[in-house]
Amino acid sequence: MAEHFDVLIVGAGLSGIGAARHLQTHLPNKSFAILEGRDTSGGTWDLFRYPGIRSDSDMYTLGYNFKPWTEPQVIADGDRIRNYIKETARENNIESKIRCGHKVVSADWSSESATWTLTVQKTSGETVQMTCAWLMMCSGYYNYEEAFTPEFKGxxxxxxxxxxxxxxxxxxxxxxxxxxxxxxxxxxxxxxxxxxxxxxxxxxxxxxxxxxxxxxxxxxxxxxxxxxxxxxxxxxxxxxxxxxxxxxxxxxxxxxxxxxxxxxxxxxxxxxxxxxxxxxxxxxxxxxxxxxxxxxxxxxxxxxxxxxxxxxxxxxxxxxxxxxxxxxxxxxxxxxxxxATGLNMRLFGGMTMTVDGKAIEMNQHISYKGLMFSDIPNFSNTFGYTNASWTLKADLIAEYVCRLLKHMDETGTRIAVPERNDPSVKPVPLLDMSSNYVARAEHYLPKGADRAPWKLYQNYKADTEQLHKGKLEDGVMAFRKPHAVGAKAKASLKVA
Structure with a gap:
C-alpha cells in the first residue's frame, strides 16, 4: 500500500524547509514529509558551488520571518545560507521528515478519494507510490539537470x-x-x-x-x-x-x-x-x-x-x-x-500531472493569488517575488496554505479548488519581465489575469492583505467533499 500523508512537500530547499516549519507550527497534528530529488537538502544553495556564490537579496528579507538572520553579512555567501537552511531544519526537528533521493515523476488527483497519488523515483532506481491530501510544491522554477547554453559556432x-x-x-x-x-x-x-x-x-x-x-x-x-x-x-x-x-x-x-x-x-x-x-x-x-x-x-x-x-x-x-x-x-x-548564460525554467521539477485522469497543461490554467491554479484541487506552488526577496512570498504562501487547511478541517471539507467561472476574466502573461529565461518559457507557463484574485501581485503589502486577511470563501474558491466524477466527464476523459 502507498504511504499516506496529510501534506507532501516537494523540495527541501529554502521554501520547503520554511513550509514545513510553518506547517508543524500552525497545524501540529498534520502528518507530512518532504520529498527531495537530490541526495541532500539545501536546494539552490547546495547545488550552486561556483566562486563567490551569494544571495542577490539582503538576508533580512531572504531569511525566514520566524528565524532571525544573525550573521553580520547583509548579502550572504552560499555556504552561510545553506547552513541557515540546515540549522532551521535541525532546530525544528524537520530533518527526519526529509526523504532525500526521492524525485517526484508524476502526480495524479482523484476527486473520488480527494487524494494525490505520487509516483516517486528513488536514487536506488526503485519506484514507489505515495499519497497525500494536499500537495505543496516548493521545488523552485528552474531545471537543475540542464542549464541554458546557446549554440556557439566553433x-x-x-x-x-x-x-x-x-x-x-x-x-x-x-x-x-x-x-x-x-x-x-x-x-x-x-x-x-x-x-x-x-x-x-x-x-x-x-x-x-x-x-x-x-x-x-x-x-x-x-x-x-x-x-x-x-x-x-x-x-x-x-x-x-x-x-x-x-x-x-x-x-x-x-x-x-x-x-x-x-x-x-x-x-x-x-x-x-x-x-x-x-x-x-x-x-x-x-x-x-x-x-x-x-x-x-x-x-x-x-x-x-x-x-x-x-x-x-x-x-x-x-x-x-x-x-x-x-x-x-x-x-x-x-x-x-x-x-554564465542563464537557466532553463521548469515547473514542478518536471513532473507530469493529471486531475481525474485528464492531463494538466499549465498554460491552460490561471494563477490564483499567486500560489494555486484554476481548476486544480488541493495543490499549491511556492513562487517568490521577482522584484524582492523570494522568502517574503514563500512565508506568506505557507501561512495561507495552513490557514486554508485549518478552514477545511473546521468545515469538514476535503477539497479546495479555485474555479474559473467568470468569462470576463482575461488571461495575461504571468510574469511582466523581459528576461530571456522568462521569454523562453512563456508558452508553457500558467497565465496571470487582469483582476483579483487571479492577478499576480509583485507587492508584499497587497499579498499580505489578500493572503493573511482576505476571505477564504471568496466566491472563487470552492470547498467540497470527495465526490465521484460524473459518467459524462469520465467518458470525455477516456476519449481524451
Missing part, C-alpha cells in the same frame, strides 16, 4: 576549458588563467570579482548590459540596535525597512523610469571612475524590466578600477582554438570560458 575548436556555473567542477583550478565570463546577470557579476584573486585576468563578455547597484555588505543600523533591543525585534525592523526600500525603488522605476535610470547610472559612474566607458553598464531597457544585480561593497567596480577585470560589450561570431572571435573582429584570448 565550440569544439576551443582548446581550453568551458564551464557552466551551474555545474562548477569541484576543486577547479583557474590560477594564472585568462578567463572570459559570458553573461551580464547576477551570476556573472558574482563570479568576476571572486575569480580575480587567482586568475591572471577576467573579462566579462556581454551582449546586453544589466543594471547594477552597489549595496553595503554590513548594516551599521543593525549593529547599533542590537545593543538595546532583542534580536527578533531588530530583525523585524530591518526586514520591514529593507522591504520598504526595495519596493520603493521598484515603484519609482516603473513610474519614473528615466529618473531612476539616471540615478542608477550615476551611482555606477561614481564607482568606476570618470574614464570608464559607461556603455558597458547602460542597458537599452528600463530599470526593473529585468532584475537589478546587487554588487556587495562595490566589489565588481573595485576589480575593474584595479585592472584585474574588464568588460566587453559585443556579439560572438564564433569560438576559436584560442578564445572568442567577436562580431567587431576583435579576438578575446582565453584559457577558460565560463558560460
Amino acid at each position: 565550440r569544439d575548436d576551443f582548446k581550453g576549458q568551458i564551464v557552466h556555473p551551474q555545474f562548477w567542477p569541484e576543486n577547479f583550478d583557474y590560477s594564472g588563467k585568462r578567463v572570459v565570463v559570458i553573461g551580464s546577470g547576477a551570476t556573472a557579476i558574482t563570479l568576476i570579482p571572486s575569480m580575480t584573486d587567482k586568475a591572471q585576468h577576467v573579462t566579462m563578455l556581454q551582449r546586453t548590459p544589466s543594471y547594477v547597484v552597489s549595496v553595503p555588505q554590513f548594516d551599521p543600523m543593525v549593529r547599533f540596535l542590537l545593543k538595546f533591543l532583542p534580536e527578533m525585534t531588530v530583525y523585524k525592523i530591518s526586514r520591514a525597512r529593507n522591504n520598504f526600500i526595495t519596493q520603493s525603488i521598484f515603484k519609482l522605476s516603473k513610474k519614473y523610469p528615466n529618473f531612476m535610470r539616471k540615478v542608477l547610472l550615476k551611482q555606477v559612474k561614481m564607482q568606476v571612475g570618470p574614464n570608464f566607458d559607461m556603455k558597458h553598464f547602460t542597458p537599452p531597457y528600463n530599470p526593473w524590466d529585468q532584475r537589478l544585480c546587487a554588487v556587495p561593497n562595490g566589489d565588481m567596480f573595485k576589480v575593474l578600477r584595479k585592472g584585474k577585470a574588464s568588460v566587453v560589450t559585443d556579439h560572438i561570431e564564433r569560438f576559436t582554438d584560442k578564445g572568442i572571435l567577436l562580431k567587431s573582429g576583435k579576438l578575446l584570448d582565453a584559457d577558460i570560458i565560463v558560460t
